Amino acid sequence: MTDLFVDEYPEQARLVRAAFLTSFVALGIGALFGVIQALHRTGVFRIVESTTYYTVLTGHGVFLVITFTIFFLVGLYQWAVTDSLQRGPVDARLTWSWYGLMSVGTLIAAIAILAGFLDDPPDVLGSELSADVLFTFYAPLQANPIFYAGLVLFVVGTWLAGADWFRTWWAWKRDHPGERIPLPTFMVLTTMIMWYISSIGVAVAILAFILPWSLGLIDSLNPTLTRTLFWYFGHPVVYFWLLPAYLLWYIVLPKLSGGRLFSDPLARVVFILFVLLSTPVGIHHQYLDPGISEGFKFIAMTNTMFLLLPSLLTAFTVVASMEHGARQRGGTGTLNWLRALPWKDPAFTGMALAGLVFAFGGFTGIVNAGMNINYLVHNSLWVPGHIHTQVGTAVALTFMAGSYWLVPQLTGNRLVGRQIALFQVVLWFVGIVFMTNSMYRAGLIGVPRRSAEPQYAFDYEVGVGSMTELDVQLALGGVLLFVSTVLFLAIILLTAFNTDSDPLVDGTIPPALSGPEDSPRVLDDLRVWIGIALVLVVIAYAIPLASIVDRGGLFGPDVGPFPVVVDGVMYLQHGVAYVGVLIT
Amino acid sequence: MNIHAYERLWLVASMVLIVGFIVTITYGTVGLGITMVDDREETISPDDVDEDDRFQDPRVEQVGENEFEAYVVSMTFLFQPDPIEIPANNEVTFYVTSRDVIHSFTVVGTNTNTMVIPGEVSAMTVEFDEPGEYGVVCNEYCGPGHHDMEGSLIVHPEDEYSLTELSVDAPDQVGPGEDVELTISIQNGLLEDLETTVDVEVGDETLEQDVTVPGGETEQVSVTVDGDDLEPGDAEWSASVDDEVETGTVTIGDDADDGGDEP
Structure with a gap:
């Protein structure tokens, strides 16, 4: 048995632990907010006011899809780079400073969001401290400036993390001339290239428009422009959540199955496809937007369909690797080999279930991507159904399962409660099946997402079952997922303190069946892929953005801010508007 | 490879x-x-919505044979007009804009669904073949009262659909034995002529008058009820054309039945 990661690279292990800690704290808060929502919108139990629901919803979105996922990513990627290059960073101070910057940014944004729970939030920088604008912060809804500032610091932190990993790789390359980039590092670098290209969109949206506007420096902005810039970033960000899960599926899952990765070259091709195609598709989130012509929507649709390719290739490679592993373990037959897989290992079972859910969710994603069917489901509960199968399970469950394998190596402690861990991942699977079954079906009959009380004067036409049955499934699923999260956090916490033990894991990663020597070297020439990716982005976005600016102006056709007002002012406006309606 | x-x-x-x-x-x-919602409409500043011909008076209009247009304004936290009434089996183009933040205009259970972005006008042409009442919701978070933002869309069978508006000019009071004259204006918003009957009731008296209102025009009809046929006191009146009804009260005689409140 080789040395544990924590023994070989104690400082890197400390950083990965710190990143995971932040990630898991966010997971706990986000999960609590999630169960509050599941019970609230179904009317089962309402602990907060419906106006406060949106504070909970903003927290749920930001803490889970920004903090939980991305802190896990930086931890995992720090591990992957260190382990596969067998060296630490050039300068550990840079490593700790990006971790610090990301943490400070998260904290600032979190303060702005959580202030929404106060009855009388204080004024900060000239406006009320709150950020009930959800994860998408569509202007002209306005949050306190510190919310946007926090996001900026966080993103700059991730940029520095990428720079740190590139620097480590350059240093490695000098010592290993002519060698192929080890696969885990290749995945890290390509993910970060995608991230650099895509996060420009949100950086411009915030720095050039939304932040100065929230500070009162400019009066108006163009909501179509900031929204388009958001989605320029908003689709690739889902791959930023997903690619660490892919890394675990390609690198760790084959090993857990008892074998090795089927094909290293195809894994590289998959990641390159994500670099090329992740960004020029964002307009598929805007099929229903006015101000964008049908032609641009069509281009986004075709690009999106081609994004299926890397995921379909992944399905093949991952299943083939699992089959290879099962046969190494003595599995036989056409399908009987499935029995030979290590189903008692929570790390394996969690990832396998996550992959299964991901495959199903992928098909619901095709429905979303189909630009004319999209009109039926856009912003209905179908969409959170899709999100919860993909980020909420394919990613989150893989991260949890991966933690069962990784945390012992990062702490030097044995995993506590392996049986409970197995129960936890299965419970997650059961919970998500209930919850998303309800969400998908409710979405098809038009129940909206992002609503505290989706109960209206009209009745939904439920084809099969009833609204009550859908509500109960959603609430039950939410509760099971929350219990599963609590179990996960408890297991990790107990493992962290389980110091007088030896972990039972082997951290070595066996080489792929078909190694990198089988693939052309151009795959490793990252500059080529950056160039092509940029060309595709320009083709997909230059004309739409120019057209939006030409139509509405850089700062919009005089669209003023709309602070998220509460109580008195809101009801006053509501009342005035209502009287207006009665008169007209 | x-x-x-x-x-x-x-x-x-x-x-x-x-x-x-x-x-x-x-x-x-x-x-x-x-087809999809696209950029065919010009931009409009939210401040100019009240001056815009289409949106200052949100409404449904007939613009051609079997062609209608609906001008809808979304705002926190309602839709105008509410309800929106359209005929089945006709092409209806919805033009929707926002006064404040991003909303959606979503007819529940159908693919009539568009984002509504301040500064932009969403246009979508649809045809409903099933009459009935549909819920309209905003499915994009727009503020703390988002879940209260609801409207309705009533799809009438084609042959029962009208864009008739009624207004009645009636006296509040007439002297004993005086005639009561009601002037009824009937506005026909459809392009076809409207051949219909005005039904008037004053007290126990009922009268009918046939009227033809040319497409897009307004006709006035005067109906007179003989004062001798009416009892003194408050008389309820109503005037109706098809489904439109206007009602009111006319007092006959001097301060009849009105002395009870005097000290």
């Missing part, structure tokens, strides 16, 4: 699947003519 035979097969099948999806969607767009 060494690719396993099965993997090659899978790759080809994947590409066939992807191209197949693109082909079906293209067919839906080009073949079936499912």
Whole structure:
């Protein structure tokens, strides 16, 4: 048995632990907010006011899809780079400073969001401290400036993390001339290239428009422009959540199955496809937007369909690797080999279930991507159904399962409660099946997402079952997922303190069946892929953005801010508007 | 590059699947003519919504044979007009804009669904073939009262649909024995002539008068009830054309039945 990661690279292990800690704290808060929502919108139990629901919803979105996922990513990627290059960073101070910057940014944004729970939030920088604008912060809804500032610091932190990993790789390359980039590092670098290209969109949206506007420096902005810039970033960000899960599926899952990765070259091709195609598709989130012509929507649709390719290739490679592993373990037959897989290992079972859910969710994603069917489901509960199968399970469950394998190596402690861990991942699977079954079906009959009380004067036409049955499934699923999260956090916490033990894991990663020597070297020439990716982005976005600016102006056709007002002012406006309606 | 035979097969099948999806969607767009919300409308500042011909008076209009336009304004946290009434089996183009933040205009259970962005006008042409009442919701978070934002869309059977508006000029009081004269204005918003009957009731008296209102015009009808036929006191009146009804009260005689409140 080789040395544990924590023994070989104690400082890197400390950083990965710190990143995971932040990630898991966010997971706990986000999960609590999630169960509050599941019970609230179904009317089962309402602990907060419906106006406060949106504070909970903003927290749920930001803490889970920004903090939980991305802190896990930086931890995992720090591990992957260190382990596969067998060296630490050039300068550990840079490593700790990006971790610090990301943490400070998260904290600032979190303060702005959580202030929404106060009855009388204080004024900060000239406006009320709150950020009930959800994860998408569509202007002209306005949050306190510190919310946007926090996001900026966080993103700059991730940029520095990428720079740190590139620097480590350059240093490695000098010592290993002519060698192929080890696969885990290749995945890290390509993910970060995608991230650099895509996060420009949100950086411009915030720095050039939304932040100065929230500070009162400019009066108006163009909501179509900031929204388009958001989605320029908003689709690739889902791959930023997903690619660490892919890394675990390609690198760790084959090993857990008892074998090795089927094909290293195809894994590289998959990641390159994500670099090329992740960004020029964002307009598929805007099929229903006015101000964008049908032609641009069509281009986004075709690009999106081609994004299926890397995921379909992944399905093949991952299943083939699992089959290879099962046969190494003595599995036989056409399908009987499935029995030979290590189903008692929570790390394996969690990832396998996550992959299964991901495959199903992928098909619901095709429905979303189909630009004319999209009109039926856009912003209905179908969409959170899709999100919860993909980020909420394919990613989150893989991260949890991966933690069962990784945390012992990062702490030097044995995993506590392996049986409970197995129960936890299965419970997650059961919970998500209930919850998303309800969400998908409710979405098809038009129940909206992002609503505290989706109960209206009209009745939904439920084809099969009833609204009550859908509500109960959603609430039950939410509760099971929350219990599963609590179990996960408890297991990790107990493992962290389980110091007088030896972990039972082997951290070595066996080489792929078909190694990198089988693939052309151009795959490793990252500059080529950056160039092509940029060309595709320009083709997909230059004309739409120019057209939006030409139509509405850089700062919009005089669209003023709309602070998220509460109580008195809101009801006053509501009342005035209502009287207006009665008169007209 | 060494690719396993099965993997090659899978790759080809994947590409066939992807191209197949693109082909079906293209067919839906080009073949079936499912068009999308796009940039065909000019931008409009939210401040100018009140001055805009289409949106200062949100309404439904007939613009051609079997063609209607609905001008809808979204704002926190309601839709105007509410309800929106349209005929079945006719092309209706919705023009929707926002006064404040991003909303959606979503007819529940249908694909009539568009984002409504301040500064932009969403246009979508649809045809409802099933009469009934549909819920309209905003499905984009727009503020703390988002979940209260609801409207309704009433789709009338084609032959029962009218855009008739009624207004009545009636006296509040007449002297004993005086005639009561009601002047009824009937506005026909449809392009076709409206041949209908005005039903008037004053007290126990009922009168009928046939009227033809040319398309897009307003006709006035005067109806007089003989004062001798009416009892002194408060008389309820109503005037109706098709489903439109106006009601009121006319007092006959001097301060009849009105002395009770005096000290």
